[in-house]
Amino acid sequence: MIDLDDLDRALLRALAADASQSAGALGRNLGLSQPATWRRIRRLEQAGILAGRRLDLDKTRLGFGxxxxxxxxxxxxxxxxxxxxxxxxxxxxxxxxxxxxxxxxxxxxxxxxxxxxxxxxxxxxxxxxxxxxxxxxxxxxxxxxxxxxxxxxxxxxxx
Missing domain, CATH: 3.30.70.920 (Lrp/AsnC effector binding domain/regulation of amino acid metabolism (RAM) domain)
Structure with a gap:
C-alpha cells in the first residue's frame, strides 16, 4: 500500500463523486496543474487503488423497478x-x-x-x-x- 497525502485523498473523493472529470478540471479544483493531477491518477492506478472507472446506470429509468x-x-x-x-x-x-x-x-x-x-x-x-x-x-x-x-x-x- 502506498502512503496517501491529503491531495491524494481529496483526489479520490473527487473521483468517487464524479469519475468523468478531466485531469485539468480535477487539478483546478485541487490547486494542481493538469500534468501533476494526471501523474497522481496514474500513480494511484499503478498502485491498484484506482482499479477502474464505471458508469452508473439508473435501473428504474431503464425499466428495472x-x-x-x-x-x-x-x-x-x-x-x-x-x-x-x-x-x-x-x-x-x-x-x-x-x-x-x-x-x-x-x-x-x-x-x-x-x-x-x-x-x-x-x-x-x-x-x-x-x-x-x-x-x-x-x-x-x-x-x-x-x-x-x-x-x-x-x-x-x-x-
Missing part, C-alpha cells in the same frame, strides 16, 4: 463445481452481482427485474433451473441508500 437479493444454498457441492455455478448464474442478464459468502447460504446474488412478475419469471426459468441450486431466499429491496463506504474513513475528512 425491482431489485432482489437472493440467498442461494447449493444442494450438492460434488456434482457441480463452484466455478460452474458462478459461470452459470453470472450468465443470467438480470444478475448484477454474485458474492460467494460464509453463513447459511453459499451465495448472495443481486437481481434486477422490470416488476415482480418479471422477477418470478427470472427466478423460475433461470435461477431455479441451474444445477445444484438448493434452498433460495428472496429479499425484495424497498429502498436503497448509497453510502460512500470506507472511502471517507480511509482517506480522512477534508471537509
Amino acid at each position: 425491482v431489485t432482489v437479493f437472493l440467498g442461494i444454498k447449493l444442494a450438492a457441492r460434488g456434482r457441480t463445481s463452484l466455478e460452474d455455478f458462478e459461470r452459470a448464474i453470472s450468465a443470467i442478464p438480470e444478475v448484477q452481482a454474485v458474492h460467494h459468502v460464509l453463513g447459511r447460504f453459499d451465495y448472495r446474488v443481486r437481481v434486477v427485474a422490470r416488476d415482480l412478475a418479471d422477477f418470478e419469471r427470472v427466478l423460475r426459468r433461470r435461477v431455479m433451473t441451474l444445477p445444484s441450486v438448493g434452498d433460495i431466499e428472496s429479499n425484495v429491496v424497498l429502498s436503497e441508500e448509497i453510502r460512500p463506504g470506507p472511502l471517507r474513513a480511509a482517506t480522512g475528512s477534508v471537509d
